[in-house]
Amino acid sequence: MSIRIQHLTKVYGSQKAVNDVSFDVSRGEIVGFLGPNGAGKSTTMKITTCYLSATSGQVEVNGFDVMQHSMDVRRSIGYLPEHNPLYTDMYIKEFLRFVGALYHLKGETLTKRVSEMIEICGLEVEQRKKIGQLSKGYRQRVGLAQALIHNPPVLILDEATTGLDPNQLVEIRNLIKTVGKEKTVLFSSHIMQEVEAICDRVVIINRGQVVADRSLKDLQNEGKPLEVVFQELTMQ
Numbered sequence: 001m002s003i004r005i006q007h008l009t010k011v012y013g014s015q016k017a018v019n020d021v022s023f024d025v026s027r028g029e030i031v032g033f034l035g036p037n038g039a040g041k042s043t044t045m046k047i048t049t050c051y052l053s054a055t056s057g058q059v060e061v062n063g064f065d066v067m068q069h070s071m072d073v074r075r076s077i078g079y080l081p082e083h084n085p086l087y088t089d090m091y092i093k094e095f096l097r098f099v100g101a102l103y104h105l106k107g108e109t110l111t112k113r114v115s116e117m118i119e120i121c122g123l124e125v126e127q128r129k130k131i132g133q134l135s136k137g138y139r140q141r142v143g144l145a146q147a148l149i150h151n152p153p154v155l156i157l158d159e160a161t162t163g164l165d166p167n168q169l170v171e172i173r174n175l176i177k178t179v180g181k182e183k184t185v186l187f188s189s190h191i192m193q194e195v196e197a198i199c200d201r202v203v204i205i206n207r208g209q210v211v212a213d214r215s216l217k218d219l220q221n222e223g224k225p226l227e228v229v230f231q232e233l234t235m236q
């Protein structure tokens, strides 16, 4: 199992943001993680990527427990957070080299990997610019490039396509689909068409609890659009 979340609970002060959440993501699966605003998606993702600690429950990534083996978990994961933090004064290449070095890539390997990321993420035309000079869509691409630079087996993408124009959306979607052929991907989104286009399975969370864990095929066989299923499960 690439990601195993068992009985995960996170309490902020007096608020239970995540309440006994359990689900697995198998190797090579692309899973859409859906839920209304404030449902607990980002919190679950932050715990899975070791950015936050859980109040209780277990999370394993690639067989490593997030509490006991956080360095192994971090090495196994590429993470694009919802608010993608980038060094705006750095040039794209400079930033990717910096991130690659954090993962102990060096010399020719690092140079090759940075070039590959620039190509895969469609950054060639803008590669001479500083990150602060890039449009939002290109910043997202840099975010994806930094998430992929160490070739992690697991990708966690929190609203990776927010703010992209329709053309970029198609390109990034295709990119996620392509990398998803050899990686496990958990990604959150509010765009149902996107989830339908990319995912094998959806996990829907509402008020901190999982309310659906279904394959897209199952849902399609029922003939209900994902949007309708989502509304039925999350609108009270």
Ligand SMILES: Nc1ncnc2c1ncn2[C@@H]1O[C@H](COP(=O)(O)OP(=O)(O)OP(=O)(O)O)[C@@H](O)[C@H]1O
Pocket: 012, 015, 017, 035, 036, 037, 038, 039, 040, 041, 042, 043, 044, 082
């Ligand atoms: N650092 C924090 N301190 C206190 N409460 C928090 C903190 N982070 C998140 N929360 C609360 O936890 C709940 C879940 O938030 P979370 O960001 O995980 O939701 P989400 O499903 O990702 O929402 P969105 O779709 O709006 O991004 C929300 O009510 C939020 O206000």
